[in-house]
Amino acid sequence: MKIQLALDRLTIQEAINIAKKAEASIDWIEVGTSLIKEFGMESIYEVKNAFPHKYVVADIKTIDNAKYEFGICYQAGADIATVMGVSPQATLHMCYDITQKWDKMMMIDLLNTTQETQQKLAIYNKAVFCHHLSKDEQEIGGKSSRSYTNLRAPFFEGAKVAVAGGVNLETMSSLSLLTPDVVIIGSSITKAKDIEKAAAAFKNKIEDKGAVK
């Protein structure tokens, strides 16, 4: 089980400083959508430059213009780029193709997708499927990632799955039992008083369960 640290609503330098403190306990580093939209590709370039040995996830949330958007992310150094599951099929196809050509990894954000859509998306079997309870759904809609009872519908059998949205030490215990391949953690680490300690606590939680891959 990998930990992906999501960096959002920060300057690029703040993001790098936080990731440095958490570095020993995390696996993948996500350049959040807010960083990309606020600072552009520079955010991906700088983060990859600071962590050349880590997988960097560009949370670009592509929904159109797939070739261009995925191209600039990979060129800036991203190892993984995200596309919305609610995108037109043409966009998903193109993202998948570009990703294969670059020999990188695609993550499909399942935000607001139906089961029916998820089943169709399962054909992209080299992708990571990210169950995502969005910030707005949590803060305005009052939903919680506690509600997940299963991350692997039959059509995701054998696929890599991730989970994101309001993951904290408490929800981590129940989420771990669902054995996601990737757990995406944001403010529970980035806003912690002691970032190093907070990140280590998540790592320990996984190791306690003997779920490290």
Place this chain on the structure above:
Amino acid sequence: MKIQLALDRLTIQEAINIAKKAEASIDWIEVGTSLIKEFGMESIYEVKNAFPHKYVVADIKTIDNAKYEFGICYQAGADIATVMGVSPQATLHMCYDITQKWDKMMMIDLLNTTQETQQKLAIYNKAVFCHHLSKDEQEIGGKSSRSYTNLRAPFFEGAKVAVAGGVNLETMSSLSLLTPDVVIIGSSITKAKDIEKAAAAFKNKIEDKGAVK
């Protein structure tokens, strides 16, 4: 009927130069998603700075983190920001609220929405509803904006509607008959040999129809 010039896959300076040439014939200037994702908020700030008297549309395509994304767009000078119609309801609500608070305008991108979703979106009655055939749907999916036969389902009665995606001088004629409030034009102007002339041709097409508002 207003013309919105969409600026995509350009540097910020190229975008400004193109918009300067088209300026006399266009109404709104769109900072395309590709500019925002490549260069960040700087793109909106610079374009608004170059055209303080024009409405600037930030095609931010928000799908989460509504308060932050719309906030930074409006702060950078955007008059209008876009949200995806396929977003969770919490996100759409928040975008609408923020937009009212800033006394700005929200555009809802109807890309890949069902009729059922569109009908639900109609409650945001101060928004502009943008029928959008995406770049990928056209180039990979082989679809055309010629296929539009109606932009105003009964639930959009009295609402402002826009149309985007592969609009050229040929399709402009049939689209004009559907009386959108806003026609969004990209490469038919930005990639024209003579940008000023191309933009003027679109303006003339509208004036010929006597459809100017």
